[in-house]
């Protein structure tokens with residue numbers, strides 16, 4: 497049955513009111529949605545970024561609902577029905593000056609407003625700030641985060657601690673030992689609403705004030721190689737007292753590590769070494785053959801490989817030389833750099849366990 501082609505009849509307005517109601521409900525939902533309950537607003541930056549997110553979502557909803565609502569409604573209303581002349585050409589409608597004016601003006605105003613808000617918010621966080629209590633350096637490596645604190649001689653790996661309520665500046669960069677291994681990483685802490693690339697040769701400062709005590713994730717969101725998905729860290733926001741306690745413990749541990757040490761090789765436990773390997777080493781090393789390379793070579797035949805009797809350092813593959821690499825790290829043009837035991841947070845006992853584990857492997 498052919499339908500009347502009249503455009504602005506009662507049915508059209510009924511649909512318009514329905515779309516307005518759906519839109520209004522969703523917009524109200526955006527206003528009251530407790531983002532903080534699902535993704536804590538852990539820093540000062542979170543609050544501002546979530547405001548921008550709400551602003552965008554709020555005004556996107558009527559555009560989404562009306563555009564798609566009318567598409568569906570008109571597709572249904574004007575589709576060809578039984579008995580219609582299928583060769584008939586529809587009425588061509590174009591040029592409605594007021595409609596065109598408003599659908600150009602409203603989005604333009606919204607885009608400009610969004611631009612102004614972003615312009616006001618971005619420099620609040622993406623800058624160094626003299627008001628910060630400290631500047632922490634964060635360096636992306638393949639595939640871990642290194643954090644340098646003023647007052648600590650050694651870096652901390654994959655774990656950042658910050659006191660609550662104190663503004664802090666973080667200098668972000670990516671440091672790779674040579675240009676062939678230089679890649680871009682990223683520092684993303686979802687609960688902080690902070691996401692910034694770590695770029696070789698470039699230091700990007702950000703600053704914010706932690707608001708909520710807790711433990712949060714740091715995730716690399718820039719594809720940086722085979723170990724990219726393993727490149728995660730954590731950041732702990734704690735009271736000043738807890739932070740001071742942690743800081744003092746780090747200082748004590750580093751002072752102890754500076755003493756000459758004896759690796760108790762005979763006490764090495766292959767089981768404990770295997771668990772440790774799965775946490776600390778697996779991002780760069782597999783347990784396959786030497787050629788099954790991730791970043792460094794596969795270590796499954798480290799001690800039993802006639803084809804590779806020497807280590808990447810050129811020394812024979814015996815326990816003492818493997819201990820030497822675990823303690824001091826190693827670097828080769830082909831495989832890049834492996835960090836030392838302080839950066840890898842390995843104790844002498846850990847090294848003994850890892851050597852026992854590697855000795856137990858046989859491909």
Ligand code: CUA
Nearest residue numbers: 681716718720
């Ligand atoms: Cu580092 Cu992805």
